[in-house]
Amino acid sequence: MTDGARVLELTNLRRTFYQGGAAIEVLRGVSFSIAEGEVVALTGPSGAGKSTLLQLAGLLEQPDGGEIIIAGESCAAMSERQRTRARREKLGFVYQFHHLLPEFSARENVMLPQMIGGAGKRRARQHADDLLARLDMTQRKNHRPAQMSGGEQQRVAIARALANRPLLLLADEPTGNLDQENAKSVFDALMAAVRDTGLAALIATHNLDLAARMDRHVALDNGILTEQS
Numbered sequence: 001m002t003d004g005a006r007v008l009e010l011t012n013l014r015r016t017f018y019q020g021g022a023a024i025e026v027l028r029g030v031s032f033s034i035a036e037g038e039v040v041a042l043t044g045p046s047g048a049g050k051s052t053l054l055q056l057a058g059l060l061e062q063p064d065g066g067e068i069i070i071a072g073e074s075c076a077a078m079s080e081r082q083r084t085r086a087r088r089e090k091l092g093f094v095y096q097f098h099h100l101l102p103e104f105s106a107r108e109n110v111m112l113p114q115m116i117g118g119a120g121k122r123r124a125r126q127h128a129d130d131l132l133a134r135l136d137m138t139q140r141k142n143h144r145p146a147q148m149s150g151g152e153q154q155r156v157a158i159a160r161a162l163a164n165r166p167l168l169l170l171a172d173e174p175t176g177n178l179d180q181e182n183a184k185s186v187f188d189a190l191m192a193a194v195r196d197t198g199l200a201a202l203i204a205t206h207n208l209d210l211a212a213r214m215d216r217h218v219a220l221d222n223g224i225l226t227e228q229s
Contacts, residue, residue, distance in 0.1 A: 005072075007168045007200040008057060009033040013066035015052055026052050028223030029066070034168070034200045039191070041211035042204040043228075044220035050204040051172055053220060057202065058091055058170045059083045071167050088117055092161035092199075094171040094190070098153040100145040106132060106156040107141040113163045124163075131159040134196065135189050151182035158190050162197060169194060169201040176206065183207070 015027040026049040034040050044050050055061040056068065059075055068075045070090055078086065100109050110128035115121065132141045135155040145153050154174065161169060174190060175183035187210050194201050203214065211217045217228040 005036050006033045006069075007036050007038075007071055008202070009067075009069040010057065011067040011069075013053075013056060013068070014064045015049070015056060015061075016064050025223045027056075027063070027220075030220075030223075030225045031066075032218060032225055032227075034202060036167075036200055037198050038216065039194055039201045039203065039214045041214040041217045042202055042220065043206065043208065043211050043217065046206075048220045049223065050220055053225075054170050054172050054202065054204060057168075058093060059087050088113070088164060090167045092164070092166035092169045094154075094157055094161045094169065094174045096173040096176040098145070098150075098157040100153055100156055100160070102145050105142050105144055106137060106148070106152075106159075109145075109156055110159045110163050113160060117164050127163065128159070131162055131193075132156070134193055135159050149182070150178055151186050154178065154186050155189055158186075158193060162193060162199075165197070167199055169199055169203075171201065171203040173204055173206065175210070183210075187213075 010033070011031050013027050013030040017024045017026060030053065042050055042053065056063050070086060075083065075086065101112070104112065107125065107128050110131055111124040114124035114127060129141065132138055135158060137152065137155050137159065140148055140152055148156070171190070175187050178186060191213070205211055218225050219228050
């Protein structure tokens with residue numbers, strides 16, 4: 001743990017799904033926190049609940065019990081409008097598949113969340129160009145997703161996730177859809193961008209070599225989260 005302020009705090013988080021009348025406890029009292037500037041790896045077997053944990057931390061789902069605190073603010077009593085605002089202003093998301101808008105260029109994909117958040121077009125364009133440059137994508141900023149490789153598309157997705165200067169980045173297998181060489185390149189770019197901005201990050205990955213390069217490593221199995229040495 002770093003000495004920075006806690007950006008994310010989860011306390012006794014629980015989530016249960018029902019299938020065929022049977023209760024499946026995906027999260028059974030998960031508690032942990034991430035400090036400002038800290039990068040935490042989240043691992044676990046397929047179906048362990050890593051994506052569910054990220055969805056809850058990202059305010060995209062409601063837990064069945066427990067508390068989520070982001071930047072000192074409890075999210076339990078937030079309205080849907082407040083949750084949407086918190087996601088836009090405090091959180092950035094990167095998924096295994098980039099989910100870029102196909103009709104827009106790389107630059108436009110990074111500008112869009114800024115403009116939705118109220119930024120002017122000129123300011124949004126400059127910040128988009130700065131982020132794309134940081135991710136070595138300047139030469140591709142006017143290209144649409146179909147004109148880019150998978151690794152390039154994921155770099156744009158990272159830039160988009162950072163566009164509104166979030167406090168916390170949540171990444172769900174961000175290199176899982178790439179070959180080994182591209183995965184390393186994209187992960188290096190992601191880590192450099194996170195370090196440059198100083199934000200906290202929770203990154204789910206099945207790659208233990210990548211997990212070892214982060215500040216901390218937590219593992220989820222059978223609904224329980226444990227610290228890994």
